[in-house]
Amino acid sequence: MPQIRFMTLSRFIIEQEKLHPEATGELSKLLHDLSLAAKVISLEVNKAGLADILGFTGDSNVHGEDVRKLDMFAHNMMFNAMDHGGHLCIMASEEEEDIIHIPAKFKVGKYVLLFDPLDGSSNIDANVSIGTIFSIFKRITPDGKPGTLKDCLQKGVRQVAAGYIVYGSSTIMVYSAGHGVHGFTLDPSFGEFLLSNESIRIPQKGKIYSINEGNYLYWHPGLKKYIKWLQEEDNDSERPYTSRYIGSMVADIHRNLLYGGIYMYPADSRNPNGKLRLMYECNPMSFIVEAAGGRASNGKQRILEIKPGTLHQRTPIFIGSEYDVRMVEEFMAKEEKTFSPGKKR
Ligand code: AHM
Numbered sequence: 001m002p003q004i005r006f007m008t009l010s011r012f013i014i015e016q017e018k019l020h021p022e023a024t025g026e027l028s029k030l031l032h033d034l035s036l037a038a039k040v041i042s043l044e045v046n047k048a049g050l051a052d053i054l055g056f057t058g059d060s061n062v063h064g065e066d067v068r069k070l071d072m073f074a075h076n077m078m079f080n081a082m083d084h085g086g087h088l089c090i091m092a093s094e095e096e097e098d099i100i101h102i103p104a105k106f107k108v109g110k111y112v113l114l115f116d117p118l119d120g121s122s123n124i125d126a127n128v129s130i131g132t133i134f135s136i137f138k139r140i141t142p143d144g145k146p147g148t149l150k151d152c153l154q155k156g157v158r159q160v161a162a163g164y165i166v167y168g169s170s171t172i173m174v175y176s177a178g179h180g181v182h183g184f185t186l187d188p189s190f191g192e193f194l195l196s197n198e199s200i201r202i203p204q205k206g207k208i209y210s211i212n213e214g215n216y217l218y219w220h221p222g223l224k225k226y227i228k229w230l231q232e233e234d235n236d237s238e239r240p241y242t243s244r245y246i247g248s249m250v251a252d253i254h255r256n257l258l259y260g261g262i263y264m265y266p267a268d269s270r271n272p273n274g275k276l277r278l279m280y281e282c283n284p285m286s287f288i289v290e291a292a293g294g295r296a297s298n299g300k301q302r303i304l305e306i307k308p309g310t311l312h313q314r315t316p317i318f319i320g321s322e323y324d325v326r327m328v329e330e331f332m333a334k335e336e337k338t339f340s341p342g343k344k345r
């Protein structure tokens with residue numbers, strides 16, 4: 001009889017923990033709680049077309065964007081699943097302006113959680129893949145007390161774990177706690193995440209580029225040249241590349257992680273810092289992609305080395321296969337003097 005591999009996320013996390021005798025098990029429990037939140041959000045996303053949940057709440061979030069009902073549902077679900085475990089001292093969410101304290105009735109722990117509850121939410125109503133992203137740090141303020149903003153504003157390189165959940169044709173959770181990147185697919189029939197992609201490695205070079213080309217006019221001249229170069233024919237460097245852009249960062253990066261390629265959300269002459277948020281989107285995705293052997297930068301500097309100044313700050317991002325990210329950095333470096341981001345032309 002063929003061997004059936006029945007590795008649930010919970011079992012995998014416990015087995016990983018055994019490899020690190022110094023581990024207290026707190027991070028494992030935290031990841032487990034996150035997977036519970038993911039299951040509930042997944043259920044809700046999947047029935048979105050049926051329930052009276054599509055559309056806007058009528059409010060705006062801290063970025064002045066309309067909040068959709070599912071965004072708020074996911075935000076509340078994450079908070080409710082994570083507030084009482086005793087592992088966290090503070091949280092922050094893309095949907096909330098300030099840091100989120102652990103209610104006084106619950107114990108505080110040594111970890112810090114930042115999350116984007118539902119990324120790519122402009123796609124919700126069209127049934128396109130969306131995702132949840134999370135980033136975990138250890139606190140830097142003294143144990144036993146409520147966490148502070150200082151705990152949240154750490155460089156990405158200090159993350160101890162990060163991950164994302166894609167709600168697509170199936171629901172997949174991908175995480176790394178620094179030892180490899182692993183993917184688990186949710187079996188909807190019995191509600192368990194099962195190991196589907198062990199030790200994911202991103203190809204060193206890809207054939208896919210993902211960027212919103214509608215912004216071409218406003219780009220850095222080096223970026224314009226790079227994209228044109230990708231579209232030229234050259235057998236040795238396997239060009240032209242293929243363009244794939246869902247407009248949902250988690251789904252675009254998940255695909256490129258598996259197949260190889262580059263995802264870009266650059267600065268441009270209208271948006272000097274690009275669009276995506278360092279703490280909720282860029283740091284965790286960069287942690288995952290680097291752990292899988294890839295590269296992530298803002299064009300000049302490693303994303304994980306950026307010192308955050310504010311919770312909701314944005315950064316340009318170039319992320320994916322090592323070779324591809326290096327190439328775009330080179331193209332932009334050559335044209336550096338001719339571009340002033342934020343300056344209208
Ligand atoms: P969101 O956090 O408001 O959902 O925005 C983030 C999303 C990313 O998932 C996606 O890659 C990007 O915005 C798409 O932006 P654009 O429509 O400008 O291409």
Ligand code: MG
Binds near residue numbers: 094119
């Ligand atoms: Mg987002």
